[in-house]
Amino acid sequence: MKQNLYNYILGIADNSLILGQRMGALTGHGPSLETDIACTNISLDLFGQVRSYYQYAAKVAGDKRTEDDIAMLRHEREYLNVLLVEQPDTDFAYTMGRQFLFDVYHFLFLTELQKSKDLTLSAIATKSLKEVSYHQRFSTDWIKRLGDGTEESNKRMQTAIDDLWTYTDELFHQTDADKEMVAEGIGVDVTTLKEAYYQKVADVLQESTLTIPESKYFQKGGKQGIHTEHMGYLLAELQYMQRAYPNMEW
Amino acid sequence: MSEEQIKYLEKQFEERIARDEKIEPKDWMPEKYRKTHIRQISQHAHSEVVGMLPEGNWITRAPSLRRKVALLAKVQDEAGHGLYLYSACETLGISRDELYEQLHSGKAKYSSIFNYPTITWADMGAIGWLVDGAAIINQVPLCNTSFGPYARAMVRVCKEESFHQRQGYEIMLKLSNGTPEQKDMAQDALNRWWWPSLMMLGPTDAESVHTEQSMKWKLKRKSNDDLRQQFIDQTVPQADILGLSIPDPDLKWNEEKGSYDFGEIDWDEFWQVVKGHGPMNKERMKARVGAWERGEWVRDAAMAYAEKQQERKEKQVV
């Protein structure tokens, strides 16, 4: 099996899986019916993408594993998502902050992935890009509303951005699989996205009357499967049925 | 307006309904018609929204990605139903905030079925099959109800509910044809959801209030007991196909009637849940009120931002 390609696909898909899981958990508990519908929609889009990626990964693996095995039967250390997407929904500002900081990256990333020599990945990228441009618009609008809304919302939004900022740098780290894939013309060189990312984020924060965090201390590890303490609980729910009732069809 | 004038208008109004004309929000309507519709439509809207909670409870634990996507889509549909129904209700001159206030204070009711807990994955199947199934039986006649916005909302809602029912039944089918553990899970869910689903069609005709007026306004076209019979007759053969047994020892085909006889419903349980003392009443309300209160600063921010944007626009024009 092409191990690098396999890991590369998971590195992309796991972000959507974990963020989709987080957004799905909010259904029915959001600040309004409209935001509930939108957050569920984002979750649905992300899981749709996840299924395309994992189905492809299962094909690349070439054994009996299925999309669900890949999604639900790995150990925590084998999930390759960035730490940002697993962060909890402390309040709606954290939810939107996490979404925004990921969406800006996701949009830039997929735009480049469309040029991949791997036709499956480029097709998934093209399809997902339409969805992600909507996600980005939605989260950007909320950053503006909360940043430039009331004094309280501004404070909460700033706190969320300050806290989540530490997880942004990891988005631009390259793993060994990434480097190989870039060399083969399949992968995206994420280091080249960094400038455009921070520029776009800064523009939106500024417009939202929010301060751009100055902290230079960043967290990393997700891409190596070293996660925050939140991850185990998230996976416990995600994997519950597959672990409790192994080898069954649903 | 004199009493005579009102009488005349009421007469015309009732005649329009009898001719199957739709009443639209701007039309004159008796105060009682307006109030009854606000009550029924908002109760329906609240049921959709509270109904998101028991199924939402399984989104993070759905057993496969395919099921997770389908469940998310279903719960999202229910939110959409809530949205159209609140909008239909708002045309009668009440705001969504007022309607929420009625729900949160316990003044407004919602379907009691959502006060039962969802404790296994099979409950997602049972709810789709039985609860959406019973909802369809209740709602299909409403596609021809007299109030235009409600009738139109129902046409759209019913289409989606029948999709939900098929999806729920398909979950049950998969479980019933699965391992013994899965089949047990399905049977257990049917055992727990059967009687509450029958109760969902409302109290027996003997105890049901408002029926006559509602029939005239086409808010109701068949009695609760008739609807219940229809539900049972339709559902029993479906359980047979699943190879599951209905938890009612008195259930028996009655050749003469051409329908099933069934056992006594525990109406004490029904009224207990209606009065707020079901297994999950408190939790459901806590979840709704909690979401609303936690969201207050968010809604305030959105409002403040919109006002600022408006001001900026006005300044630009000047």
Ligand SMILES: [Fe+2]
């Ligand atoms: Fe519904």
Ligand SMILES: [Fe+2]
């Ligand atoms: Fe409904």
Ligand SMILES: [Fe+2]
């Ligand atoms: Fe439904």
